[in-house]
Amino acid sequence: MPARTMFDKVWTAHEVVPETPDTPAVLYVDLHLTHEVTSPQAFALLRARGLPVRRTDRTLATMDHSTPTRTEQVFGDEPIGLTDAARQVHQLEENAKEFAVELFGLRDPRRGIVHVIGPEQGATQPGMTIVCGDSHTSTHGALGALAFGIGTTEVGHVLATQCLLQRKPKTLAVEVGGRLGAGVTAKDLILAIIGKIGVSGGTGHVLEYRGPAISALSMAERMTVCNMSIEAGARAGMIAPDELTLEYLAGRPRRPRGADWDAAVAGWRSLATDPGAAFDSRVEIDASALEPMITYGTNPGMVLPIGGAIPSDRDDPVFERALAYMGFRPGEPMLGKRVDVVFVGSCTNGRLEDLQATAQILRGRRVAPGVRMLVVPGSQEVKREAEALGLAEVFRAAGAEWRESGCSMCLGMNGDTVPAGATSVSTSNRNFEGRQGVGARTLLASPYTAAACAVAGKITDPRDLL
Amino acid sequence: MEPIKRLRSTTVVMPSTNIDTDQIIPARYLTVTTKTGLGQALFADLRYASDGTPKPEFVLNRPEAAGSQILVAGHNFGCGSSREHAPWALVDYGFRAVVSTAIADIFKSNALKNGLLPVIVDPTTHRWLLEHPGALVTIDLEATELALPDGHRVAFPIDGFARHCLLHGVDELGYLLSQLPAIERYEAAHGR
């Protein structure tokens, strides 16, 4: 058997019908995750055609995007602030009931952001194909799954057939050598990778992150890296499962049990890319040379080391428009710029480790006057763990708001928004115009950097506070 | 889905690169549970002032944009989220094709499923189109060619299966359902 990439092994194992020049492959989906925003029209399609959900045992629903994060609205009597959002949440409850789909409802202790709960529950497993009507489904690739976002029509296809029509993508190896320095995180690494290959550099490809700096990452860090693959244009990112992956999965509620676990582990151990397997393309990056990164523009590729200055050599109207939107000028340094809002959370950086990093900076300090800081756990499980460790107390004592889990300020559709013209340092994944609210100016950074900026009230190198 | 064979229309030009799905339709409009009426929200933050009135300088608000079915956009159109609301909004507004040098993967896939043609052209043709807003262009899906007003034709790539489905109005779900026996065999053979 010729040497194969991990992607190739997973893809081939899920070909119900291989692709031909005239027809795409019929690809089997092991796990279909769904949420309230991209599913209503898909369930409506099933209803219109009189079709059932074919494999309810492979379908799992949660609510996160338009779900409120204020405790009073989740557990209290206060109604959901936005009428349309409330309707969407209730629609998912009805659809789940009608089609017998398992749903982590609003008050379920297992609820959370779809890309946080999959791994957390052990539903995400190496070698699986996983899809969701959400582009950050790439997150699940951190465990060695082939996981990618799909549109609502395709959500309907998977609900009805458990399969998708797909053309086989190409592969791109991202070789990361060296080791991240103190205060430099997986978020800084993926921002640097996107800066290097560009926001369309991964189009048509599945990325495999590999090399010593990747093996040294924790599972949460690997998820942060794979999460943002889509920001480089790639639909999926993968990291080979290793002993750490197995340790992470052991004991999770939805892992295989007994003899099934042993058989699964044997399969997972053979997933890694074979020595000598060919990728369609390859990039290299040295983790040791990286510094904390921060974005300055309106896409994640407009990024620089935090001590750097905004480029001044670009003669490009799009670049100029992005800077005008941000209220920045070419050549300006990033350090010292005023910050109005700080958001720690999202499927990129809303896991326990991210909250621990945030608390490490906030402990014994206060959020600067005039800065609003929101800390939103990625799931209810993360929330409970953070509270048990006393992190919530640290956040509150520092003057930050501590919320129920959800997408929150990552995208402005659940009531949590950044005001027009305000500058927000956010641990989320998109700094697009208007992403966090109409006219909001978003700077993407790590939890360390976000917390440091909150304390200083201005852009600050987190290494000064560690 | 309506079959689509040939389009002839003037163009609307948005030269910006990396026009993302949050610009095409901001997240606050995603709380719908149907597909209809989203054309109102298309490019909302670029199109309307904060009081809801149309911004006269935005290209879709200019009189010459009325009735155009072809959007010519900068490189990497549709990057970002998987929201199918983006092509729904474009189609509901009246667009039937997007022309660029690169179109993001998920957006392209979603567009094809909604009768919105993603047309990738070479940089020279693209530059000409960007420099000539309102040009009368023909997109021929049967020949997979885009014709400029002077009759110059350029081929564009499109997946053969997607082309077949668009030309004949075939819906992909019907095709997938016809594969159910193979899907059942796969499940039995692979313990799924």
Ligand code: SF4
């Ligand atoms: S946290 Fe943000 S990126 Fe992640 S699923 Fe929610 S909205 Fe999407």
